[in-house]
Amino acid sequence: MARKRITPGKIRLAEVAKLAGVSPITASRFFRNPEALSVGKRARVESAAKELGYVPNLAARALASQRTEVIGVLIPSLTNNVFADVLRGIYDALDGSRYSIQLANTRYSILQEERLLRLFLAQKPAGLIVTGINQTADSRTIMESVDCPIVQIMETGPAPVDMMIGFSHFDAAKAAISHLLDRGYRQIGFLGARMDPRVQRRLDGYRSTMSEAGLFDERLIVTTAIPTSVTLGGTLFADLLAKAPEIDAVFCVNDDLALGTLFECKRRHVAVPDQIAIVGFNDLEFMASSVPTLSSVRTNRYEMGRNAAMMVLETLDGRRPAESVIDLGFSIMERQSSARRS
Amino acid sequence: MARKRITPGKIRLAEVAKLAGVSPITASRFFRNPEALSVGKRARVESAAKELGYVPNLAARALASQRTEVIGVLIPSLTNNVFADVLRGIYDALDGSRYSIQLANTRYSILQEERLLRLFLAQKPAGLIVTGINQTADSRTIMESVDCPIVQIMETGPAPVDMMIGFSHFDAAKAAISHLLDRGYRQIGFLGARMDPRVQRRLDGYRSTMSEAGLFDERLIVTTAIPTSVTLGGTLFADLLAKAPEIDAVFCVNDDLALGTLFECKRRHVAVPDQIAIVGFNDLEFMASSVPTLSSVRTNRYEMGRNAAMMVLETLDGRRPAESVIDLGFSIMERQSSARRS
DNA sequence: CAATCGCTTGGTAGCGCTGTCAATATCGGT
DNA sequence: ACCGATATTGACAGCGCTACCAAGCGATTG
Structure with a gap:
């Protein structure tokens, strides 16, 4: 009959839980929301995880929780220095957080952008950063129906899909x-x-x-x-x-x-x-x-990227940013x- | 007792299979290796998938198959124009393939690089592109023990970890x-x-x-x-x-x-x-x-990125590239x- | 003193897909 | 007509984690 797909040396959450003397679900909670654990167990799980060198399996986490820890970024060009600075800001802001970045290049085509948007959203990203305010009507509809934080960057304008940061x-x-x-x-x-x-x-x-x-x-x-x-x-x-x-x-x-x-x-x-x-x-x-x-x-490109990413993070943390539209100005x-x- | 976590409108592979009148596993095969299906079923699954607008769940696929369709890219800088060109080559080569890119910035630190390498490899990437040949001893050991294709870019040198493309x-x-x-x-x-x-x-x-x-x-x-x-x-x-x-x-x-x-x-x-x-x-x-x-x-930066990605793709396709070390030269x-x- | 409340913890099942192997269908050769 | 080989298909279970619900427990309250 079907095999046992045993994975020998692999350290799973269950192993950590066992070493810590708690249930797997408690160990799981340690990673999502450590405050929910009593101080004692928290320490036990922490040291067990460190001792075993536990690294969570992101695919399993995504499958079980029905969401990923990926923030999608759509920019029109990889070559343009302007976007290099914005990207650096985004990467810096997300560095050390549990979120990773999925970057895609629309090549200045809003049709391409729409295609990538569908691709991204199908995998339930934690957040989204898109360039500009000129999306296709379909793109806009899609974005509005999605419940993850979305930041439009590079410019300001009326009617943000969700949040916005840029300048005029x-x-x-x-x-x-x-x-x-x-x-x-x-x-x-x-x-x-x-x-x-x-x-x-x-x-x-x-x-x-x-x-x-x-x-x-x-x-x-x-x-x-x-x-x-x-x-x-x-x-x-x-x-x-x-x-x-x-x-x-x-x-x-x-x-x-x-x-x-x-x-x-x-x-x-x-x-x-x-x-x-x-x-x-x-x-x-x-x-x-x-x-x-x-x-x-x-123009404040680095700050734009950095703040955009921080706005996403804040929203994911449940703390809605003070302003949902930020004008960074120029000089x-x-x-x-x-x-x-x- | 435990709930039924029903997801109402979602189209899963099972729905596609049902509409096509085949088993889920056959539908699955359609996406991984269409050649293995008879022509009739292939067409049936294809039209069923299109009709339902099926999009595979990458997390589930990764969990079940124990590998991802992500190619990790480690570069030292996002600002440097040189890497912008390389990246553009990589993105272009991977565009339209089923692989996506996970990009990380080592900031010219080989310690940072080692940390990111561990992070990446823990998620079992399909392939890896790293910059240069000066990794830490630990990084090298880790890379050598991994069984995904790895391309070192930007320079040539003796003893590639796996493949290499660059110039002297x-x-x-x-x-x-x-x-x-x-x-x-x-x-x-x-x-x-x-x-x-x-x-x-x-x-x-x-x-x-x-x-x-x-x-x-x-x-x-x-x-x-x-x-x-x-x-x-x-x-x-x-x-x-x-x-x-x-x-x-x-x-x-x-x-x-x-x-x-x-x-x-x-x-x-x-x-x-x-x-x-x-x-x-x-x-x-x-x-x-x-x-x-x-x-x-x-220097041929775009070609370097493009070829590096293509070398990874070829290897993943089972066709080992003709040369495992490519010197792109300069003029x-x-x-x-x-x-x-x- | 029983009822209630909040905090912490655990049991169970299932997220959606694919690896493994078995079963069946198809085919050519003698 | 029979046999083995090859192509196609399916059943089953499980990848590793977390959602949901329930239960344990001490503290609080009227």
């Missing part, structure tokens, strides 16, 4: 353009790549601010769906210059484009900021050490590349 | 220095940050090549344990210049340092390459578009910053 890309772009206007620049170009929803909102912010100043001109906008790169920054800037040679400043939707623009200026012997001012976005580390130093919009880092027009 | 950092540095020597440079400085094992091997390559040329001088070496950054590149270069003003070239252990060096040169009005040549390492995208363009050692990208000395 519209306002950030507005502030960058206002900064340039304030420093005396008028013909401000816009360089955009990839054009994901957040970049679109930066474009909206640019448009709105320029219009309010009576300076809006469609010719000043150069965008592409191509993924961003430093080289692309140079190319886009060259395009802009060809279309609108009169420009006196450029707002780049990220720092790679800004650096590429700076190099292209060098190549063309265009003085920065005397002839062209440059402002980037994200404030990556190199912006402060280029020559000239490059102005940028600082304009004013450097040489956008010094006041002389 | 010693040879790569040697080639970079030889390139500079060949172009007429003699006083070649070395800039190193973080000094992890691979960077150490690049230093060894530098040392060896300079010694062979009769040009070795300890004063030309500037290193720090601080994590790398563009800003740090400028600082280290300034240190080097203070110690050895006579240098005519600098080899930087990565491209961030190289870019920082370039900026520092700009700041000091030192002409590149006329007064100082620069060579970086990794050939990140921006190296080709800086002014002047920066020479670098190109010297000669650009303006190391043009022949005039």
Whole structure:
């Protein structure tokens, strides 16, 4: 008949319980909720577990308890430095907790995102961190019907699925353009790549601010769906210059484009900021050490990841975070590349 | 007495089997090894599963089969662009397979690595990808006693635990220095940050090549344990210049340092390459578009990740890869910053 | 002093799937 | 027509843990 699938040396919870002189269920409770045990048993189970080198079997735990200790993270890109920082924050926050991370890459496709969402939710994650607020209608329905904590990161907006942490890309772009206007620049170009929803909102912010100043001109906008790169920054800037040679400043939707623009200026012997001012976005580390130093919009990416993970943890602990929507803001880092027009 | 933990709407394998008119175990086989079923049953189970929207319960599968479909990945840093590329390769290779990735960050600590290794292995991963060849003795013992495929990435060396893919950092540095020597440079400085094992091997390559040329001088070496950054590149270069003003070239252990060096040169009005040549390492995208363009050692990071994952997959499929150690090599990208000395 | 309460502990069964082995069906060869 | 070999299918039990309920127990209360 059916075999006995004996596993010889393996230490199971039952062994720990036996050594501690308690029932398996009591030993189990030690790991889920040690407070529920009397002090004596708690110590006995603890030392028994340590003595045997017990490591819980997560699959068995997940099967029996009908939930996992995995927090799903959906981000659009693994290469983008921006997400590297966010991820680092998430990993740091979850380090040492009993939760692990399941990471997936949507490649900027909301269809892919929906597919991954279904995949994740089928395994009953403990929590979920998703990027942005532009999910498919189906994704939204799915997320709303799920009872695990969900944090939307990278931006803020109305109607969070559950929780949200980020900042307003519209306002950030507005502030960058206002900064340039304030420093005396008028013909401000816009360089955009990839054009994901957040970049679109930066474009909206640019448009709105320029219009309010009576300076809006469609010719000043150069965008592409191509993924961003430093080289692309140079190319886009060259395009802009060809279309609108009169420009006196450029707002780049990220720092790679800004650096590429700076190099292209060098190549063309265009003085920065005397002839062209440059402002980037994200404030990556190199912006402060280029020559000239490059102005940028600082965003709090590490904190975003860290706080998002902490919001999930708090919710799982039963302590609902004070705020379910957190605006981390941004700040304009004013450097040489956008010094006041002389 | 004990309750019936009925789960109402949930579709389990049993439901699929019933609809298909087969036993649960036959339905199970459809998912693990469809070839073993007769064509008719295969189709019946397939359509039943689709009709019910069946999604297997991974926890139950893992518990019953005593193994998971998770491939563990241990890397030292989430921020470093180098690993972002490697990771992208791994994720791409595993995309669409039934395996998922468990990623952990060792933070360049082999003790941390050992801890994570134990954690991973306790859950019986399907495979493992680890960074480098400098594990603790205990880590090595553990890995050798495990029967899942293991790939060590980033470098090559003797005695792989199982499989290995990378390149020789010693040879790569040697080639970079030889390139500079060949172009007429003699006083070649070395800039190193973080000094992890691979960077150490690049230093060894530098040392060896300079010694062979009769040009070795300890004063030309500037290193720090601080994590790398563009800003740090400028600082280290300034240190080097203070110690050895006579240098005519600098080899930087990565491209961030190289870019920082370039900026520092700009700041000091030192002409590149006329007064100082620069060579970086990794050939990140921006190296080709800086002014002047920066020479670098190109490494195949994406391919490394991709191939590493594919080696794991092949092994799991029972097809042992042709080579268990793959040297992906490198190439010297000669650009303006190391043009022949005039 | 019985009834009640809260805290701690244990018994039982089952989470959903698959390994093992047996049983049955199919097939070719002599 | 018979035999063994091969392909296909199924029965059973159990992977290791925890949900649920109940029971033990001392303390509190009217």
